[in-house]
Amino acid sequence: MSKEQLAIHGGKSVRDSYLPYGRQWIDDKDIQAVVNVLKSDYLTTGPIITRFEKEIADYVGAKYAVAFSNGTAALHGACFAAGIKKNDEVITTPMTFAASVNCILYQGGKPVFADVDPKTYNISPNNIKQLITKKTKAIIPVDFTGQPATLDEIISIANKHKLIVIEDAAHSLGAFYKGKKIGSISDMTMFSFHPVKHITTGEGGIITTNNKDYFEKLMQFRTHGITRNNDKLFQYHGPWYYEMQFLGFNYRMTDIQAALGISQLKKLIQFIEYRKRIIEKYNMGFKDLEQITIPYQKKDHESSWHLYIIRLNLDQLTVGRKEVFEALIKENIGVNVHYIPVHLQPYYQRLGYKKGICPNAEKLYEEIITLPLFPAMSEKDVEDVINGVKKVIEFYRY
Known part of the structure; x- marks a missing residue:
């Protein structure tokens, strides 16, 4: 795929409309x-x-x-x-x-x-x-x-x-x-x-x-x-x-x-099942992508899947998280970051909390991106997210 094909360089994005990372389903x-x-x-x-x-x-x-x-x-x-x-x-x-x-x-x-x-x-x-x-x-x-x-x-x-x-x-x-x-x-x-x-x-x-x-x-x-x-x-x-x-x-x-x-x-079980189907598609779509780590699930910890977070393996990419995030936004994929570690917030810094007290959390923050995940996503929405991530990662990989 050439650079010219990427939306971040003026090419056509994978989606014509913006897909949020989350949205309610009201009937x-x-x-x-x-x-x-x-x-x-x-x-x-x-x-x-x-x-x-x-x-x-x-x-x-x-x-x-x-x-x-x-x-x-x-x-x-x-x-x-x-x-x-x-x-x-x-x-x-x-x-x-x-x-x-x-x-x-x-x-x-x-x-x-x-x-x-x-x-x-x-x-x-x-x-x-x-x-x-x-x-x-x-x-x-x-x-x-x-x-x-x-x-x-x-x-x-x-x-x-x-x-x-x-x-x-x-x-x-x-x-x-x-x-x-x-x-x-x-x-x-x-x-x-x-x-x-x-x-x-x-x-x-x-x-x-x-x-x-x-x-x-x-x-x-x-x-x-x-x-x-x-x-x-x-x-x-x-x-x-x-x-x-x-x-x-x-x-x-x-x-x-x-x-x-x-x-x-009354719809909770159905909502969770929809989320799990999306997770399965994401995991399958990203399983061979060495530049990202998909979520790890511990045995006997059955998630209800509120968020799907990928972790960038930055040593295999030519840029940092910020550039990948911005590229996905230009693909009309509404990504997010969950979360900025609370102790790094200005208010908590003024209370005396210092950077370095939670190194795992701080490193994690630099490498994560939240992908769209909500029950009303269509199969095309899911495929668009997978294709968009692959497209951006392919552009920025070593």
């Missing part, structure tokens, strides 16, 4: 579910939220679920329920969206970054062990791209040191760890319902747990710290009475969001 049943709520007596906090919480809890096999306005709010609630306070240390991964770490700061805690496994890109249990101190209160593993973290090792470490595990499962609704559904294993588990996730409520998040105390704290935290539960009131003035017992937040989901979530949940 008429979803729309009708929302319309039904709009015609009902409740728009904000009503019975549909309770129903959605029960359906999520039942699906993952947890006793309780508490819905929040978004995943970040849910993580904040989990940190509150865990009792994280000023100067408590919480160990987490830098390879995640900022929310996984910011929630620690919201409670006055101190994030401690453990490096990632160079194969799975998930947090390293061995590094966690090395970072535990007397101040450590909790661990927040992230199921990166949908592949569960090594939960048995992490929970064993937590039990030994009396720590709480808050699993950030924003990527892994529908995933399994050693035969158990994600959402039923850790002390608390957060799922996100952002439009690019497995199912969407527009914005939204939820915490699942088997712990009644965490459940009650989460419920009160999302409603300004207010309770109407007679068993918990310090006083009782009458049936109108309620008490604000601590400083909570207005983090409630709406019935509108919950209705969309209930409708979407």
Whole structure:
């Protein structure tokens, strides 16, 4: 293939229109579910939220679920329920969206970054062990791209040191760890319902747990710290009475969001199957491409495939990740990068975190590109991505 054929040099791109890296799938049943709520007596906090919480809890096999306005709010609630306070240390991964770490700061805690496994890109249990101190209160593993973290090792470490595990499962609704559904294993588990996730409520998040105390704290935290539960009131003035017992937040989901979530949940298994078919095609299409490394899946870690990330073998390419990324964009393939390690963000640098503390994560960041992956992709979309990647890699390979 000649240089002139490449879109980056003015030639025709593999696609005529832009393909995003992720996109929701909304059908008429979803729309009708929302319309039904709009015609009902409740728009904000009503019975549909309770129903959605029960359906999520039942699906993952947890006793309780508490819905929040978004995943970040849910993580904040989990940190509150865990009792994280000023100067408590919480160990987490830098390879995640900022929310996984910011929630620690919201409670006055101190994030401690453990490096990632160079194969799975998930947090390293061995590094966690090395970072535990007397101040450590909790661990927040992230199921990166949908592949569960090594939960048995992490929970064993937590039990030994009396720590709480808050699993950030924003990527892994529908995933399994050693035969158990994600959402039923850790002390608390957060799922996100952002439009690019497995199912969407527009914005939204939820915490699942088997712990009644965490459940009650989460419920009160999302409603300004207010309770109407007679068993918990310090006083009782009458049936109108309620008490604000601590400083909570207005983090409630709406019935509108919950209705969309209930409708979407009915399609979750189908959505995941579509994702897996795309993964199979990607893996087959890229298996002989020496210039990239395709995702590694650990045995007994059944991913729900939120993201498909390729890792560039830069020693076999004439350019860096930036040039490959820009070339794919010019091919109308909507690539992305997940993630910039959180400790490298300017805000965290000002807090004193230094480059070099997580070398695996930092090296990974320089070499990864996220390819489009969502259920509504057509076979042609998938083929276009494969052809586009091959075209660009062929141009830039040694």
